Amino acid sequence: MDEDLEEQRERLLDGWERVAGGWGRQADHSQVAALPVSEWMLAHAAPQPGERVLELAAGPGDTGFMAARMIAPDGVLMCSDATAGMLAVARERAAEHGLKNVEFRQLQLEWIDLPAASVDVALCRWGVMLVIDPAAALRECRRVLKPGGRMALAVWDLPHENPWATLIQRVLVDLGHAEPAPQGGPGMFALSHPGLLEQMLADAGFVEVESDAVAIVRRYRNVTEWIAETLDHSGQFAAVWRTLDSSGRQRLTDRLAETAAEYVSPEGEIELPGSSLVACAQA
Numbered sequence: 197m198d199e200d201l202e203e204q205r206e207r208l209l210d211g212w213e214r215v216a217g218g219w220g221r222q223a224d225h226s227q228v229a230a231l232p233v234s235e236w237m238l239a240h241a242a243p244q245p246g247e248r249v250l251e252l253a254a255g256p257g258d259t260g261f262m263a264a265r266m267i268a269p270d271g272v273l274m275c276s277d278a279t280a281g282m283l284a285v286a287r288e289r290a291a292e293h294g295l296k297n298v299e300f301r302q303l304q305l306e307w308i309d310l311p312a313a314s315v316d317v318a319l320c321r322w323g324v325m326l327v328i329d330p331a332a333a334l335r336e337c338r339r340v341l342k343p344g345g346r347m348a349l350a351v352w353d354l355p356h357e358n359p360w361a362t363l364i365q366r367v368l369v370d371l372g373h374a375e376p377a378p379q380g381g382p383g384m385f386a387l388s389h390p391g392l393l394e395q396m397l398a399d400a401g402f403v404e405v406e407s408d409a410v411a412i413v414r415r416y417r418n419v420t421e422w423i424a425e426t427l428d429h430s431g432q433f434a435a436v437w438r439t440l441d442s443s444g445r446q447r448l449t450d451r452l453a454e455t456a457a458e459y460v461s462p463e464g465e466i467e468l469p470g471s472s473l474v475a476c477a478q479a
């Protein structure tokens with residue numbers, strides 16, 4: 197049984213490793229849509245100059261980089277991710293941002309290899325729901341926080357609140373390119389059930405839990421740009437795309453355009469809505 201879980205962990209992380217380069221290419225565009233979520237997290241966790249901040253599952257690293265500016269010059273951001281590829285992307289982006297107060301470390305959410313009570317603020321945007329044991333991850337986050345330290349995190353809201361993600365999946369299933377997503381287990385919507393995140397934070401020993409939902413919009417000039425970003429972000433979509441000949445690709449493109457028609461703005465852009473749950477709590 198344990199061996200199976202380990203295999204599953206390896207497979208999930210391998211999937212992230214494979215898309216790291218694509219996430220790097222799309223990071224600036226993605227951050228435009230994601231900014232309100234980072235802003236909520238940082239307004240509530242309120243990192244102070246001189247504090248030590250840990251970002252977990254940082255991917256390209258943007259939320260942590262905003263915190264790095266708030267804690268400068270003496271505070272240090274530890275930017276972490278479980279995959280070497282994402283950390284390489286984050287390292288490059290930190291240099292582009294001219295940040296000097298950032299350290300990088302390969303860390304797993306479920307076993308954070310840091311001493312207890314060693315950070316003031318922990319941040320995790322869209323990471324905790326992806327691990328096999330999110331309760332263990334939250335306990336680990338609390339363990340590494342100093343007493344009174346703050347954790348701010350984001351997970352995805354219910355599927356029907358996130359057409360930006362579900363439309364593509366629906367089209368892939370409709371065209372016979374994918375099976376409906378299995379229920380249960382780690383994934384985008386694993387912590388989307390109302391009240392679950394708050395309960396899990398309380399169960400992990402956090403207090404003063406505040407939570408909200410933040411609306412996001414992912415904008416694309418046209419369906420081609422939407423597909424290009426999805427090819428970079430989603431290993432599953434890229435694998436399907438590779439198997440299709442030009443008529444198959446055209447059929448998929450046309451179906452995506454049709455499905456997104458209700459979200460086309462008067463200017464002709466595709467504006468796909470979404471909603472992220474956010475929470476902040478004290479250790």
Ligand SMILES: C[S@@+](CC[C@H](N)C(=O)[O-])C[C@H]1O[C@@H](n2cnc3c(N)ncnc32)[C@H](O)[C@@H]1O
Pocket residue numbers: 209212213230252253254255256257277278279282303304305306320321322323326327
């Ligand atoms: C959806 S991306 C989010 C990236 C970034 N936080 C953002 O908001 O753009 C998920 C990230 O979690 C990382 N990740 C997945 N499983 C992890 C784990 N068990 N421990 C730490 N990081 C993990 C992936 O490598 C990836 O960078």
